[in-house]
Amino acid sequence: MTTLADPVPGGRPGDVERATALSGELAGRGVHGVVLAYVDTAGIGRVKTVPTARLASAAAWGVGMSPVFDTFLANDSIVTTDVLGSPDGDLRLYPDLDRLVVLAGQPGWAWAPVDRVTQDGERHPGCTRTFLRRIVTEAAGRHGLTFKAAIEIEWTVARGDAPGDAFVPATTGPAYGATRQIELGDYTADLLSACAAQGVDVEQVHPEYAAGQFEVSVGAVDPVAAADRSVLVRQTVRAVAQRHGLRVSFAPAVVGRGVGNGGHVHLSAWRAGANLHAGGEGRYGMTAEAESFTAGILAHLPALTAVTAPSPASHLRLRPSQWAGVFTAWGRETRETALRVVTGTTGLRDRAANLEIKPVDLAANPYLAIGSLIAAGLDGLTSAAALPDETTGDPAHLSEAEAEARGVRRLPDSLERAVEEFRDDDVLRTALGPVLADAVIAVRRGEQECVAGLDDDQVAAAYRWTY
Structure with missing residues (x-):
């Protein structure tokens, strides 16, 4: 089942404890890193990765990523709107622990989709996963x-x-x-x-x-x-x-x-x-x-x-x-x-x-x-x-x-x-x-x-x- 609640700074109730337990389980299975995945406006999969031991920190506080990727093209050039495409600012990537899996095709890695949240803890209006959760x-x-x-x-x-x-x-x-x-x-x-x-x-x-x-x-x-x-x-x-x-x-x-x-x-x-x-x-x-x-x-x-x-x-x-x-x-x-x-x-x-x-x-x-x-x-x-x-x-x-x-x-x-x-x-x-x-x-x-x-x-x- 997919988590439908928005991420919050500090983690949703139970997230940090769960991520801590998961990181231990993953390490025991030989998993060294977690892929944090989302898809940009152009349809390109973008990722950041964290060591397995950092999963609890990611669940609590997210991982930094620039909002500029919302206006990246498929060839990695950048266009702009009135609010997007600037080198300024930062977002936080929060993994959905309900969707985390060990990657059978990539030994040593796990994978989880993320929601993107502003540094003020608000929904990022360019996050398409958040958009779909809202529509549902x-x-x-x-x-x-x-x-x-x-x-x-x-x-x-x-x-x-x-x-x-x-x-x-x-x-x-x-x-x-x-x-x-x-x-x-x-x-x-x-x-x-x-x-x-x-x-x-x-x-x-x-x-x-x-x-x-x-x-x-x-x-x-x-x-x-x-x-x-x-x-x-x-x-x-x-x-x-x-x-x-x-x-x-x-x-x-x-x-x-x-x-x-x-x-x-x-x-x-x-x-x-x-x-x-x-x-x-x-x-x-x-x-x-x-x-x-x-x-x-x-x-x-x-x-x-x-x-x-x-x-x-x-x-x-x-x-x-x-x-x-x-x-x-x-x-x-x-x-x-x-x-x-x-x-x-x-x-x-x-x-x-x-x-x-x-x-x-x-x-x-x-x-x-x-x-x-x-x-x-x-x-x-x-x-x-x-x-x-x-x-x-x-x-x-x-x-x-x-x-x-x-x-x-x-x-x-x-x-x-x-x-x-x-x-x-x-x-x-x-x-x-x-x-x-x-x-x-x-x-x-x-x-x-x-x-x-x-x-x-x-x-x-x-x-x-x-x-």
Whole structure:
């Protein structure tokens, strides 16, 4: 279970004593250091580490980190807003002890996600993990809702001995082919072992469509834990790969053309232990609230792409007829619509039914992405928004008249246009708050400027090994 209370200077009740006990247990297991992890606005995982013996101090007083990283770009250059991007100031990183795990893929290390707090003990308005915790807490208080979420993780596996930054797939064979599983069977077996040791319940791991591509699907948990898990699993995928002499990329596109790496989000709303996406009188068993929640996400999708597909490389992936979901449409088990209603198999629907959001990739900050999706869904639920007609097949094949009649439109085809949609979306900007919303706009514009004049292959190369 994820800690939902804000950190406080001196530690929350019991934190210091618990961290002291944990540090002794970790030392006894040969753990020398703890990785304190968060994700910045650009979607880059940032860390500080402390010796195991310093865990209690970190739980009590945090660890220092500059707020300037809120406006770092993926290439480590810096943009500014009216309050962020300065070399001044400091924040404190507080580990969530409930989420601390020993890293099976990195012997000698443990890992914990952090919340970022000001030196005055206040929530840092740019902390995306804090933002997601706030959205979840407010949904419970105002609507009596809880959520379950999971993020699919797709990545490409490359040979570690390839020259320079070239991408050379580490395996051959067709999509979903047995050849790939056999050639990298030792690697994926070690990955499954590491995930199990870390308490991550893997539902499946398999070769995917693109060259050298794999996917791992994990069980659904509360939204903050789901975002934490996404960061942890990627750290594990990369660490295990390195031990096998392999190199991995979670970038939305590793080459200029073709299918890219997604990070589809599965999300369901619950009340009093009942899944709102099953057992209702709406379409495919959805309750009226689930339909309105889905309609809210659908309505805000053009703006949401600024947080769910935040890299210039994201738009190399977001192309029609590539199962990336680039149209504002929904359908039951329809993999070309942006929203896929998953009903689950008969006998499991009360537990398995959920909404899959497809125009998401792993350049996205998972806390920011899930929090924004929930905020959009809640806007639809609050206004009792009507869910439009379902779309079947590929929306790209609809005539202009049919698309207009159904309200089906193409999602922004560039990061610049996505930012324009986000800037004009008062609901999302209000949910994020002015500091975080302005950071999103500034960082996205900065990324766009970094690739001005580059062709698709050059854009892919620029981000290939960043994520």
